[in-house]
Amino acid sequence: MAGYFKDIWLGVSTVLIGMHITFKHWFKFKKAVTIQYPHEILEMNERTRAHLFNVADECAVCLQCARACPVDIIDMQGIRADKDEDLGLLPTGKPKRMHLIKFDIDFSKCVYCGLCVEVCDTKSLHWRAPVEPCTFTREEMYKSFATIPPDEVERLIAFDAERKVKKAEEMAAKKAAAAAAKAAKAAKAKAEAEAKPAEAGADAPKAAKSDVGEEKKETPAASDTPEKPGTPDSPDAPENTPKPEPDKS
Amino acid sequence: MTWLDLLIAVACVAGVLGFISVVALVAIWTERKISAHIHDRLGPMETGGFHGWAQTIADMVKLLQKEDIIPDAADKPLFKLAPYIVLSATIASFVVLPFGAHLIGTDLNIGIYYLVAISSLEVAGILMAGWASNNKWALFGGMRSASQMISFEIPIGLSLLIPIMIVGSLSMQDLVGAQAGGFWNWGVFSHLPFAMIAFIVYFWASLAEVNRTPFDLPEGESELVAGFHVEYSGMRFAMFFLAEFANMFLVAGVAVALFLGGWHAPFSFLEISAESNVILHNLVGFFWFASKGMVLLFIQQWLRWTLPRLRVDQLMHVCWKIFLPFSFVNVLIVSLWIVLTQS
Amino acid sequence: MSEIREIDIPVGATPQKISQMLENFEDVHGERMVVQMGPQHPATHGVLRVELETDGEMIMKATPHIGYLHRCFEKTCESMTWQQVVAYTDRLDYCSSANNNLGYVLACEKMFGIEVSERVQTIRVLVSELNRLASHFIAIGTYGLDIGAWTPFLYLIQEREHILDLFDRLCGGRLLLNYMRIGGLTHDLPDNWLKEVHEYLSYMEGKLDEVNSLLSYNKIFVERLANVAIISEDMCIKYGLTGPNLRGAGKKWDLRKNEPYCGYETYDFDIPVGDGEVGTIGDCWDRYIVRVKECEQSMRIIKQATERLEKMPGDDVLAAIPKSMTKVAPGEIYFRTEHPKGELGFYIVSNGKKFPWRLKCRAPSFSSLSVMSAVSPGLLIADMVALIGSIDIVLGEVDR
Numbered sequence: 001m002a003g004y005f006k007d008i009w010l011g012v013s014t015v016l017i018g019m020h021i022t023f024k025h026w027f028k029f030k031k032a033v034t035i036q037y038p039h040e041i042l043e044m045n046e047r048t049r050a051h052l053f054n055v056a057d058e059c060a061v062c063l064q065c066a067r068a069c070p071v072d073i074i075d076m077q078g079i080r081a082d083k084d085e086d087l088g089l090l091p092t093g094k095p096k097r098m099h100l101i102k103f104d105i106d107f108s109k110c111v112y113c114g115l116c117v118e119v120c121d122t123k124s125l126h127w128r129a130p131v132e133p134c135t136f137t138r139e140e141m142y143k144s145f146a147t148i149p150p151d152e153v154e155r156l157i158a159f160d161a162e163r164k165v166k167k168a169e170e171m172a173a174k175k176a177a178a179a180a181a182k183a184a185k186a187a188k189a190k191a192e193a194e195a196k197p198a199e200a201g202a203d204a205p206k207a208a209k210s211d212v213g214e215e216k217k218e219t220p221a222a223s224d225t226p227e228k229p230g231t232p233d234s235p236d237a238p239e240n241t242p243k244p245e246p247d248k249s
Numbered sequence: 250m251t252w253l254d255l256l257i258a259v260a261c262v263a264g265v266l267g268f269i270s271v272v273a274l275v276a277i278w279t280e281r282k283i284s285a286h287i288h289d290r291l292g293p294m295e296t297g298g299f300h301g302w303a304q305t306i307a308d309m310v311k312l313l314q315k316e317d318i319i320p321d322a323a324d325k326p327l328f329k330l331a332p333y334i335v336l337s338a339t340i341a342s343f344v345v346l347p348f349g350a351h352l353i354g355t356d357l358n359i360g361i362y363y364l365v366a367i368s369s370l371e372v373a374g375i376l377m378a379g380w381a382s383n384n385k386w387a388l389f390g391g392m393r394s395a396s397q398m399i400s401f402e403i404p405i406g407l408s409l410l411i412p413i414m415i416v417g418s419l420s421m422q423d424l425v426g427a428q429a430g431g432f433w434n435w436g437v438f439s440h441l442p443f444a445m446i447a448f449i450v451y452f453w454a455s456l457a458e459v460n461r462t463p464f465d466l467p468e469g470e471s472e473l474v475a476g477f478h479v480e481y482s483g484m485r486f487a488m489f490f491l492a493e494f495a496n497m498f499l500v501a502g503v504a505v506a507l508f509l510g511g512w513h514a515p516f517s518f519l520e521i522s523a524e525s526n527v528i529l530h531n532l533v534g535f536f537w538f539a540s541k542g543m544v545l546l547f548i549q550q551w552l553r554w555t556l557p558r559l560r561v562d563q564l565m566h567v568c569w570k571i572f573l574p575f576s577f578v579n580v581l582i583v584s585l586w587i588v589l590t591q592s
Numbered sequence: 593m594s595e596i597r598e599i600d601i602p603v604g605a606t607p608q609k610i611s612q613m614l615e616n617f618e619d620v621h622g623e624r625m626v627v628q629m630g631p632q633h634p635a636t637h638g639v640l641r642v643e644l645e646t647d648g649e650m651i652m653k654a655t656p657h658i659g660y661l662h663r664c665f666e667k668t669c670e671s672m673t674w675q676q677v678v679a680y681t682d683r684l685d686y687c688s689s690a691n692n693n694l695g696y697v698l699a700c701e702k703m704f705g706i707e708v709s710e711r712v713q714t715i716r717v718l719v720s721e722l723n724r725l726a727s728h729f730i731a732i733g734t735y736g737l738d739i740g741a742w743t744p745f746l747y748l749i750q751e752r753e754h755i756l757d758l759f760d761r762l763c764g765g766r767l768l769l770n771y772m773r774i775g776g777l778t779h780d781l782p783d784n785w786l787k788e789v790h791e792y793l794s795y796m797e798g799k800l801d802e803v804n805s806l807l808s809y810n811k812i813f814v815e816r817l818a819n820v821a822i823i824s825e826d827m828c829i830k831y832g833l834t835g836p837n838l839r840g841a842g843k844k845w846d847l848r849k850n851e852p853y854c855g856y857e858t859y860d861f862d863i864p865v866g867d868g869e870v871g872t873i874g875d876c877w878d879r880y881i882v883r884v885k886e887c888e889q890s891m892r893i894i895k896q897a898t899e900r901l902e903k904m905p906g907d908d909v910l911a912a913i914p915k916s917m918t919k920v921a922p923g924e925i926y927f928r929t930e931h932p933k934g935e936l937g938f939y940i941v942s943n944g945k946k947f948p949w950r951l952k953c954r955a956p957s958f959s960s961l962s963v964m965s966a967v968s969p970g971l972l973i974a975d976m977v978a979l980i981g982s983i984d985i986v987l988g989e990v991d992r
């Protein structure tokens with residue numbers, strides 16, 4: 001019996017305590033914890049991962065970001081500038097050597113992990129904070145950051161193709177020369193001939209891939225570059241570009 | 250029956266319907282606002298300008314436009330009928346609620362009896378909805394609702410007996426009239442503390458009657474998703490919604506009429522006597538009735554945003570083992586008191 | 593036709609006992625109803641489907657069906673570089689991503705023999721304890737919601753919001769932090785951040801008491817949870833329940849004390865255990881209250897960690913991150929940490945290459961869920977909701 005009344009008492013008293021607490025919130029209401037969204041917009045913090053943005057002029061087209069992305073959504077393409085073309089300086093102080101002709105991010109797939117931003121040495125890729133990254137169609141989620149106009153892109157591609165052909169010709173000539181030399185060598189010293197032949201042959205296909213081309217091809221050189229996020233003092237981006245340097249040859 | 254009678258009857262129904270809609274709209278809005286402020290937020294702020302007062306109207310318009318979806322496997326006639334039964338039971342109960350000295354649909358001499366009887370018709374509608382939806386969760390909701398409402402009718406009936414015994418009439422206006430002349434004459438303060446206990450039991454039991462927290466098992470969101478109206482959409486859903494909020498006001502109105510002085514002001518100087526101006530007298534009466542009802546409505550909503558929900562067996566425990574013995578003892582003592590003091 | 597028989601169910605009978613008693617009535621052929629609870633049910637904390645066989649409202653059998661959120665975490669990680677995996681661990685138990693990060697990076701660091709500075713360790717402790725707090729707030733709040741109380745949920749979300757703001761300042765993420773790296777952290781602490789943590793701690797004073805009086809000790813809440821779905825210590829161990837669920841059953845087992853990592857041994861905190869204060873040891877209420885009490889302990893740890901960090905000279909949190917992880921040491925490791933949901937273990941095999949060769953995650957929620965079919969017979973549907981809430985599962989982790 002005592003238990004019965006104690007239960008009732010506990011029930012009544014705890015209900016009253018609860019009501020007291022909600023009452024306090026109800027009438028000691030100072031400021032709402034929510035904001036009236038379209039009228040007030042929260043300020044984003046400096047580090048907030050909200051929306052990616054790439055400044056095309058500052059991008060070294062080093063492909064680090066594309067490689068770091070776990071979901072492979074950075075679609076980029078660059079074309080090496082002509083030898084005496086001046087593209088200005090990168091924020092790192094090195095000259096910019098690549099035209100960025102394509103830099104697309106499919107935000108519908110982005111997981112906002114921030115790995116791409118961490119590896120970007122030039123800090124051209126960074127977070128910006130629009131609060132409404134929403135769009136009405138999926139196509140709009142596909143954002144492009146390259147600033148070069150389409151006809152210029154075409155010109156660059158044509159120029160690059162031309163250069164490639166030239167390089168290939170040059171290479172072929174060189175190869176022929178090398179082969180001739182080798183043949184001469186071989187003729188000279190038949191016994192040593194077996195040790196060498198691979199060299200010239202291996203160079204040729206590499207040289208054919210003269211532009212940076214489609215993102216993220218694992219060229220043999222790529223695996224040696226520090227590609228991890230949070231590499232504080234990796235060498236400057238353009239030098240990481242994993243590609244043979246036909247110009248220097 | 251003359252044309253005039255018919256006209257008056259139609260006007261009455263229109264008035265009740267209009268009042269119910271307005272009450273429901275206001276109640277839904279206050280519910281949102283109260284919950285928001287209890288949670289330290291603001292609630293709807295945009296629609297209609299001042300603190301989103303038109304939000305409910307906008308919602309109702311939206312619900313009206315919505316497609317009326319009826320599940321393929323539903324028992325269609327019953328499914329369609331259920332919301333009407335629920336709503337019409339509610340409307341029918343409003344007829345005997347005394348809003349003012351003359352503002353009453355009809356002052357039946359068995360008013361309160363009629364009200365209790367008619368409002369339990371609602372159970373049939375809810376059970377129908379639960380059954381006809383052909384959804385197991387809805388069925389659970391309907392069953393729970395039926396068992397809960399029928400059980401809680403008993404403590405409700407017993408606690409309503411107390412003012413009836415004290416006044417000695419079943420007519421609503423008689424019951425209200427007996428409480429005139431200041432708040433110390435109100436039903437809740439007579440025969441202290443027994444009428445008070447009756448009032449508290451009635452108030453809590455009525456929460457179960459209208460499916461409010463902590464007795465909102467028939468629609469318990471986290472258990473039964475939405476209970477008996479889980480399959481309803483559009484205007485049919487709106488009818489349940491309307492009925493729920495109208496019912497909240499109904500039970501509050503009964504409590505006001507029987508325990509809290511009805512349309513009488515807390516102090517008699519705040520009233521305007523019927524002799525000087527009948528219309529004003531009624532309007533002021535209406536004001537007092539509605540505001541007392543609203544206060545009780547607030548308390549219902551306040552409780553809802555404070556308490557968790559009981560379990561089925563605990564609900565029955567509360568009803569049969571706590572409310573029932575209390576109201577029984579109450580009735581016994583009060584009747585003894587009345588018998589002793591009258592003889 | 594069914595007949596009505598009288599069953600005397602003694603007061604305080606365990607669900608097991610009730611179900612045993614009901615077994616004896618197998619000859620009574622009532623019809624059982626199969627109800628699908630979920631995958632879109634508000635109380636299943638995500639996309640869990642529980643197939644309930646009920647007799648009226650009494651559950652006879654409950655079979656959880658999982659996999660609605662399966663996204664191949666373990667297999668995907670085999671084609672992610674070591675550091676990229678961190679971003680994926682975030683999504684295991686999305687309520688406590690820092691703790692997931694911690695488990696993974698500690699396992700890797702141990703396997704590769706990477707030493708991190710004391711400051712980095714302290715920051716990790718601080719962040720993961722803050723996240724534990726956030727995770728427990730969600731657990732407590734949604735539990736109130738399951739039982740029907742709306743308000744405590746929103747109050748706790750409010751307190752959690754401040755933690756998320758702190759995280760936002762710290763690393764840019766609110767829910768999915770991706771803050772830790774093998775060998776370090778992504779960012780150093782922002783200016784004034786420690787002060788804000790201090791402010792938060794003083795702001796939180798008394799807030800838990802409010803929750804306690806609004807929810808934990810509310811008579812209705814207590815009645816709903818006491819003596820419901822009792823999971824004994826023995827059963828916990830059999831089914832692999834860990835963390836607050838095991839401690840709720842009265843076992844004092846916390847990896848932060850028992851197998852300290854990250855310097856937890858140097859912090860001063862207690863392990864709260866369930867003691868059957870309102871019912872039986874190991875009931876829903878005990879599991880619940882252990883979480884509330886753990887919040888207090890977490891705050892103590894946060895306080896100590898903040899004070900230590902204020903005294904410590906700054907260093908480079910990126911210093912120990914390996915420059916290149918294309919070639920790593922081969923090896924294998926199983927490492928477990930105390931996650932808000934229980935014991936989070938990572939079994940990782942490295943074959944020295946760029947990607948993990950095999951990665952297996954021992955998810956605490958998964959084990960916790962396994963106990964459901966064992967305890968649910970004899971419960972009511974409303975108790976089922978209480979049970980799911982009390983073992984605090986996150987489907988992101990169950991399905992992986």
Ligand code: SF4
Binds near residue numbers: 068069071115
């Ligand atoms: S944030 Fe992550 S997912 Fe998004 S583009 Fe950068 S690396 Fe890829």
Ligand code: SF4
Binds near residue numbers: 058060062125
């Ligand atoms: S890492 Fe930065 S600099 Fe390099 S390609 Fe990406 S955006 Fe450009």
